[in-house]
Amino acid sequence: MAYPQHTTARAPASEPRKPHTGGLSPQREKLVKQLILERLGDSLEVTELAQACALSRSHFSRAFKCSTGLSPQDWIRQQRIALAKQLIQYTGLSLTQISLECGFCDQAHFCHIFTRSEGINPFSWRCQVVHGLKSKRSQPSAAPTGIHAGV
Missing domain, CATH: 1.10.10.60 (Homeodomain-like)
Structure with missing residues (x-):
């Protein structure tokens, strides 16, 4: 049985890929990292960080990990x-x-x-x-x- 060949246009390797969606905006990422670094010696709650970004705790945690590769903790x-x-x-x-x-x-x-x-x-x-x-x-x-x- 013959299978139809699908031709797909592939982007050349030199073209930049679309950034992953679902992460923090650059402004929010900068804000939250600055907040963390300023208060590194204090007790930090993910809920506080999420509130600073005007996001829910779970959405913030997912977005932070998407942006940085690490969980907030x-x-x-x-x-x-x-x-x-x-x-x-x-x-x-x-x-x-x-x-x-x-x-x-x-x-x-x-x-x-x-x-x-x-x-x-x-x-x-x-x-x-x-x-x-x-x-x-x-x-x-x-x-x-x-x-x-x-x-």
Whole structure:
């Protein structure tokens, strides 16, 4: 039995595809990300973020994930870990202080989330970073820039 051939026009690979629909508008995405980053150390509820965008909680959550690839909670968690890493690396704050500064309810929860995210606990991560900074400082200054051992 012969099947009819359907000819379909295919867009050349160089043409940009239509953006996915269902995500947040660029203005709403910028607004909500700014709100999250300004209040990273506070308790953030998805309902508050949805209200800031004038959307229902469920619609906001779907749209946020469509726009960012992450749920609002995962995106917030990712930002909190990034802030924690900066504080660990560039301040002498204790891990308890860092956990509270980054919006975690306590140090145990912070350590659990950090370890799950980075594959190493924050204390060990701090030791590696501090050791790495010390070894970079002790390298001879005559080494060409941009070349690192083991790369």
